Amino acid sequence: MAPRASASAPGRGGPVNAAHALVVAVIGPPGAGKSTLSRSLAETCTASIFRVREAAHRAAHADPVNPVFAAALESTRDPLGWLPDLLAHHLVRGALDAAPYQKMILEGFPGNDYQARALALHLRAVGRQLSVIELTARPGTLAGRLARRRVCPSCDTSPGGPRHPAAASRALPSLCSACGTPLLVRDTDRGEQAAARQARYTANLPGIRAVLVHEAGVPWQTLATDPDEPPASARLLSLMPFERTPL
């Protein structure tokens, strides 16, 4: 039987339960615009956003005696902030299973081939479709964005510290436009840490793609976010693997 031609046709991952909401992985190097695009997608499609480090911090604070989460928090002190793969999978699986009918955006996840394989196998087992949006940008674009990126410790109370880009005041560019608090540069956006994050992403990307595209048949779209490209948000609707949610 010929596969049905439709935007939501599953890959080779097996039958998809249409009642279970789609999962979109948004991946890309630091400075590619994952956070911005994820927020646009989430607003347009009424999806929730999963960020693995935030989930680890929430879990650790909700259950401080759990040795698994205590170990996870310990490991986030390493310069790259890696979480063990099994724990990362446990967290993403918990978030997915807690909301099977909620569209979900995985921001910056999976981070390697192990996480990609575990994710694809789990979603196939529960009949849920996965799609990937890979963001790219030229090295100069990425470096410029990291150099300019500031966060606000007052407006952004994300577990593990502020991480979402904040707008600077026009009159006093060192201050947050919303609350007047001095803006900060994220440690992970500086020199060696930024270079290490970039190198880690570059090293892991081929493995993620091999697993998801070639093993699991997951739809994969690439979107350049350089300033000379049309705004990513303007291309969202045509890229989007799920329909716009009616208001």
Ligand SMILES: [Zn+2]
């Ligand atoms: Zn602020």
